[in-house]
Amino acid sequence: MVKWFIYKDVLESIMEFSKSFYPNEFSGMLYSKDNIIEDIYIIPQTKSNYNSAVIRLDLVPMSFYVNGSVHSHPTPNGDPSNADLSFFQSKDINIIAYYPFSLSSFKAYNSFGKEVCLEVIIREENKNL
Numbered sequence: 757m758v759k760w761f762i763y764k765d766v767l768e769s770i771m772e773f774s775k776s777f778y779p780n781e782f783s784g785m786l787y788s789k790d791n792i793i794e795d796i797y798i799i800p801q802t803k804s805n806y807n808s809a810v811i812r813l814d815l816v817p818m819s820f821y822v823n824g825s826v827h828s829h830p831t832p833n834g835d836p837s838n839a840d841l842s843f844f845q846s847k848d849i850n851i852i853a854y855y856p857f858s859l860s861s862f863k864a865y866n867s868f869g870k871e872v873c874l875e876v877i878i879r880e881e882n883k884n885l
């Protein structure tokens with residue numbers, strides 16, 4: 757089974773965004789390389805309401821590595837909806853952050869909607885700086 761990793765600071769940003777959008781849904785795209793989620797893109801003009809968040813796909817940065825999605829659920833339920841499952845199909849990794857948005861309030865899924873293991877890791881300092 758393919759294992760995924762996410763930097764702790766990225767996960768913290770996801771939870772902060774989820775809290776600030778609450779009770780609406782927050783959504784964004786994930787940048788990953790070698791199965792490590794390194795960054796998050798907030799798509800401009802994303803419309804959100806209680807039930808859904810619509811991403812303007814024409815505004816998604818054209819990058820090979822932008823291959824994941826993240827969105828929040830304003831309820832303590834991290835299971836994907838049918839709409840989520842169809843959206844997941846074109847992504848390698850999909851995160852659902854759910855209420856109360858602690859650092860363990862998330863689930864991750866592959867393109868088939870199957871739950872995958874996502875481990876939180878600490879970003880190494882850039883020693884060249």
Ligand SMILES: [Zn+2]
Nearest residue numbers: 829836837840
């Ligand atoms: Zn959802």
